[in-house]
Amino acid sequence: MEGKRFGKWTVLNFIQIDKPGKHYECKCECGNIGVISGVTLRAKRSTQCMPCMYEERDNPSGMIGKKFGSWTVLKWIETKNRLHRYQTQCECGSLGTHYGSDLRRSRQKGKQCKSCGDKQASITNTIHGRHRDPIYKTWASMIYRCTNPNATHYYRYGGRGIKVCDEWRSFVKFLEDMGEVPEGLTLDRIDNNGDYSKKNCRWITHKENCNNRYY
DSSP states (O other), X not given: OTTOEETTXXXXXXXXXXXXXXXXXXXXXXXXXXXXXXXXXXXXXXXXXXXHHHHHHHOGXXXXXXXXXXXXXXXXXXXXXXXXEEEEEOTTSOEEEEEHHHHHTTXXXXXXXXXXXXXXXXXXXHHHOOTTSHHHHHHHHHHHHHHOTTSTTGGGTGXXXXXXXXXXXXXXHHHHHHOSOOTTEEEEESSTTSOXXXXXXXXXXXXXXXXXXXX
């Protein structure tokens, strides 16, 4: 974890304190030091120190021009319940509105507009034609539980910072790396705290997979 960045936080070193889980001494971009749990950092529940958070909340202009996924912040619209709402524009030109906290924590409805999302899904299905096959369902479930806060087990995956590597955002690349689903086996991460990637994934039995789950 040392040297990794989470929002404005940079992890300095592991620190032992009398609390559950692993905690780290972190430095904010402004220079403030804080002690934050690894779970909190990976889940993006803390992305900056309190003074920076209050400064950003009181100065919405700081978000203008920033990009989150395919969305670019165009202008501030209003502040409601101390939350800033902005007009945003997708790469395709479509306009939308998002709260700043949702953009920073990737909780917006997708990282692109619905039109682009539907187009991408259509292209994907046209290219491989496998959307009804077990391997595609395995891939789609992996993406879903790591990116959708509404997923039943999101807290075990995306909620604690588990991501899908950039290459595997493409089903074709995932299929190329992992092949078809072997009979009776399921996808598993070798390092349960690591991301989904070729070097960290394997096929194992359902029983072995249950023994490897994070609680």
